[in-house]
Amino acid sequence: GAGVSQSPSNKVTEKGKDVELRCDPISGHTALYWYRQSLGQGLEFLIYFQGNSAPDKSGLPSDRFSAERTGGSVSTLTIQRTQQEDSAVYLCASSFLPDTQYFGPGTRLTVL
């Protein structure tokens, strides 16, 4: 079946611009996660959505980062006023069971 998909696969932007990253989870998966993978910090949790519950935003690094999940399916991660330190690969994962997460291919963000 179809896996987790993310778009775009690559995004180059200028410092100060806003970007939106999209994630389509596996159909039927109720939980959706965003992570960030960077050379200096490794893999970091950003935000977690579970059904209709309030999201766990505890990993968002600043108020420039936000995410929403519409209709319990597609999610968008928005980064406002991008900075060079935001350059990383942004990974989305989804799960049905509470622990087994399946990852998408990621969006590589480069902030010039």
Added chain:
Amino acid sequence: GNSVTQMEGPVTLSEEAFLTINCTYTATGYPSLFWYVQYPGEGLQLLLKATKADDKGSNKGFEATYRKETTSFHLEKGSVQVSDSAVYFCALHTGANSKLTFGKGITLSVRP
């Protein structure tokens, strides 16, 4: 809080060599343990998992046993192949918080 410690890399082996990648963890509660693999240019893939003490996860010739007494989940393979060259991440998840906590990852290179 939760943390995962992986042995320092990179690791370079000859084909058919025995592989051990060490992973130890600190967690509140009773974690589920995972190994994820990232092949060059690809996203994270679940390799194997174990959800309780003494469980052994296995896949593609790789094995790892959940050792509660030593808080470890070492990855082993009896005979590595060139196609096993990738980055390997140890991770854990606890029911109290659904986010995955990852180790820093280790790069494995297998030469013919």
